[in-house]
Amino acid sequence: MEYITLGKAAETSFTERKSLFIGNSAPVKTEEEAMEFISKIRGKYGDATHNCYAYMLANGFARYSDDGEPQGTAGVPILSVIQKGGFTDAVIVVTRYFGGILLGAGGLVRAYSASARDAVAAAEIVTYAHFVEFSVGCSYSDYQKLIPLMEAFSVKEDGSEFTDTVNLRLAAKDADYASFRSKLAEIGSGRIAVNETGERFSY
Secondary structure (H helix, E strand, O other): OEEEEEOOOEEEEEEEOOEEEEEEEEEOOOHHHHHHHHHHHHHHOOOOOEEEEEEEOOOOOEEEEOOOOOOOOOHHHHHHHHHHHOOOOEEEEEEEEOOOOOOHHHHHHHHHHHHHHHHHHHHOEEEEEEEEEEEEEEOHHHHHHHHHHHHHOOOEEEEEEEOOOEEEEEEEEHHHHHHHHHHHHHHHOOOOEEEEEEEEEEO
């Protein structure tokens, strides 16, 4: 199972015809987390003209707000950035300090969309997948054969100990784990000890 979301919280800004647009984005898991983030940004920029937002969860639930901008010029464009980006469990707030020059409906849509896209780019879109965690014990000679195999299957190395033998803590995607173990058995001819230790979602 995989899902696509934002890697971290991020903030960006730019000026469009004297109006300052500040984009904030973050990964969230629940509606409560999304509303907490929105409240935090509203508190940080309480003197702004508008704090428009949109969020969408993995279950498909979505909400948006124009926060006083003409209907359809802020919240919907922000939500569209999430939908077109193909990610979920995310919230975006775009703050506007009005600079005295009207942008028109088209200009507002472009500015709010651009601010949302910038905030998403800064947060980075990541794909989370289910990983199997396991330990591997092997000789130094087998370890040399193991290194290119780990690279080929994009296996993550969580830790290592080098004593009289090599002991590794690794993690592989569910989809790759069985094939990796099969190749491991081939190169080790039964000499390499493998023990599953857990599981996690990671990117």
